[in-house]
Amino acid sequence: MGAMIPRDKCPFCEGTSARQLYEIAYDAPEMRAYLESFYASGEGVDHAVLAGCSYQVMECPACAGLYQHHVPGDALMLELYDKWIDPAAPLKRKAGNPLSYYASASAEIMQLLSLLGKPPGQVKVLDFGSGWNEWALAARGLGCEVTVCELSETRLAHARAHGLPVIDYAAIAGAGFDLINTEQVLEHVPDPLVIVRHLLGGLAQGGMLKISVPDCDDFKQRLKRADWTAPKGSKHSLNPLAPLEHLNLFRPETLATMARLAGARTRKVPVATQLRNATHWHGASRIARNLVMPFWRNFANRKNYTLLSRG
Template sequence: MSKIWFVKRQECPACASGSFRTIYQCQYDRSPIADYLVDFYSPQGMVEFEYLEGAAYVLSECDVCGLIFQRDIPNDFLMERLYEHWINPQKVFSHHLKNRGLEYYSRHAQEIMHIIAYFRKNPTSLNFLDFGMGWGEWALMAKAFGCNSFGSELSTERIQHAKLNGIRIINWGEIPQYRFDFINTEQVFEHIPEPLQTLRHLSSSLKTDGILKISVPYAPDIEQRLKVMDWKSEIGSKNSLMPVAPLEHINLFRKQSFSKMAIQAGLEELLIPKKIQYQYLTDWGGAKKILKSMLRPFYRNILKKGNYIFFRKCR
């Protein structure tokens, strides 16, 4: 049975509670999940159903912290098949280059300026780590601002690309040997099998008062989306199920999930002052974008909407 390629999580990966319940379940080789996998992975490379036969997509909800998580997740072998074979790195990179315009890089620059301004230090004195760096654009942007920029990644092709662009690469075991002012995790924690242990590991490499950023998909209305059950809904639409994408987005965080994780990792939430956010706005390309940029600090600092959170090391 192909279930041997999966690992069953016995407790909530965010708060370690053993109290959780199943909210949705479907075999991977049956509709609608099988249809979704074909539609999603075929344009990127392929899908190998021989590794999925007999296995099920099981969504669970933690009774303590509210985390939505996939109970059965790919083991290391299947993860490698998924990210390096089902998803063809060259196809993805070509698409990546074609669709990343000035606005994409401008957002990186704006965020990095916010962080440097918060520390009030010369950029050359700051150590930044991009954990799960992908193709390394964020790390490269931090390097361009003068920061000591490091990257960490599992994909061999992405690592080689980053090295060619002068990014210093460190592996998982080397991380605690360093002391970072800032660690960036952009669209990473939703993919991680053990997010609490990962957060602790990263926290151990932060300087006192160092900062770690987590940005992950946000779907407070996921129960309603699951009722509609439209796996063909476009990413970003109100019915999109991408936040719980089978095999990849194995964790969907709630605010209380992060709160409990942060306490156990010796971290506390930090708000970048609105003054700094407004001072380094970069997108003035039209009325709608200006309005969105002006409202974003209020949305994040006052309403605390979205899963875009900064944490400071407090012990």
């Protein structure tokens, strides 16, 4: 016991009025089967550390966010990301990353650089939760001075092998970054509001914190169905709030609430800037994406993508 820690306040707004939407014990047969299947290529799931705990989904009425009540403690977090998840997976995945991935990352970095209005060589970037460093290396390729911060030792070793400087979490405050990237990171952390406040403290004057997190409009319907066999990415998949990993599911109003509580100002990349820097006009779906996404983001307030500056 003790591997899993309860969160008694809403991790987005620190409210205490969340209600439970769903619960299943970690040793229930369908949950055990899900974990075995999801982590099949890793070093094996240690069911004993989850004994007596349950996967419990909460919804906060104050900020509309959904979150898992129990989250892995520090020790289990390290074991999860370096052992349960296949240590060799990144190499297989990296080999399979399509050109469109790098094209999208480059387009986004060019948009953000354009908004900052400085030559790339004068832009200090932090990739927070840099994973296998694809985004960080793309930013460096476009001329930025890039530093990374990451929890997992195997991923940090990858950063060092590629000559990327690494910064400790505590040292971020006051470091004066022009741009801090968090790409699919804040759904994994136990305390997203605390981290957003900390990262805002690491920005230079005029700097921006980018937050991009998964969105899922119909997760409550998916929970009613509770199909633990639905594959990741499929219509009924529960992956948007995947046990142990996706601890938080944001709604647009959740991000807006967090920005307000952190005293931050929300910024948008103007549609023209997004269009000018779009890349890889290859095929109908890519053309449609390049043309529609800027409007979808800026006017429909969708896609859970936001830029924050200190207020």
